Amino acid sequence: MKIAILSGKGGTGKTTVSNNLAALISEAVLIDCDVEEPNSHIFMVPRITGEEEIQTGYPVVDDDKCIHCRKCADFCHYNAIIAGAAATMPLKDLCHDCGGCRLVCPAGAITYEKKGIGTIYTGKSRFGSDFLYGQLHLGELSGVKIINRLNEMTADRDLVLVDSPPGTSCSTVAALEDSDYAVIVTEPTPFGVSDMKMVVEMLREMEIPFSVVVNKAGLGDKEVYDYCRGENLSISGEIPFDRSVAEAYASGKLAVEISDENRSLYNTLWLNIRKEAEKSHEN
Amino acid sequence: MNIAFCSTGCELKSELDDRFGRTTYFLIYKTETSEIICIENEARMAKGGAGSQAVQQLIDHNVSVVIAPEVGPQAMDALKRFNITPYNQKGAKTVEEALALWKDEKLPLIEEPGAKGLHKA
């Protein structure tokens, strides 16, 4: 089973939730797919045993062969090639490595070169469980390839927890690939609700069953609860705001490490999530 | 010679647009005949690569000078490669004003790309 943990925007607690669960469930593999800003490794403190560079291709035009027909530029869906009488100019940062321009070029003027866009680190967390995370290089625009590879590398595992990128970008959609279930982490604030709506729509469109976890419960207002009731969304848990947890978090410690109370809170949360997930796949 | 303006409308009196890649229209003025052509910017709604798509349209219309607010780094490289010279529209409100200033050689060249331009996918 693959369970994605996501949120409408960054900082609502999806890392808190996914990492506490990963610390608790030793058979779960945690993958941090928030490759633009991974931070699960701060809490997992993994012993890294493997590193893989992820590359992408981009076109290079041989000016001697190019007959300036502009077919490549007309074809490219990402505006990654500009073509005129004077030159044909690929823009490698915009290229999505689809391979199409080479296919349509009648002159055989296009070849591809590779560049590294990021790295995947594999290891064991300080809790003894398997942990993988990806890191996109600074300045790169798309982490989708790294995320796809993370999914591929864990495809045969029994239980995978995914720390997804926030929002509803292409990266989030990639991270959700093959997820059986999703958990939206939100805060009880009006902002929390408006960011969450888009995520709800995305999950419905992708037909991934999900439930909601309210983080920092007790701090904000009732809007999240009203919204969930109105949309008929189930809430699988609430994590009350707790100053001692926030302080521990700031020094790299997880809630489940600091008290039995928190352990049982996350234990219950996990049982609820698992129950909801199993239920959603029965019917 | 064809000069392109980033414009909010299709007339010489139209106000300039404050975006390059996502400008509403490109108003093209032919210096030889004083004729104007108005093209709706296809890149306006582009998810990414608006700057490059905008440059492609300028190339397709044989533009050699563009009057713009600011140009992103990728588009800047492309303009150079295709010998399109960018001038800064600052000081002008309408296309007409910008054209007059350009004729008097009062518009500065855009030499450095602006920070904007890269829109994440």
Ligand code: SF4
């Ligand atoms: S490989 Fe695809 S995305 Fe990249 S430049 Fe060619 S057509 Fe465009």
Ligand code: SF4
């Ligand atoms: S398709 Fe090939 S020949 Fe035609 S412009 Fe592109 S690179 Fe040149």
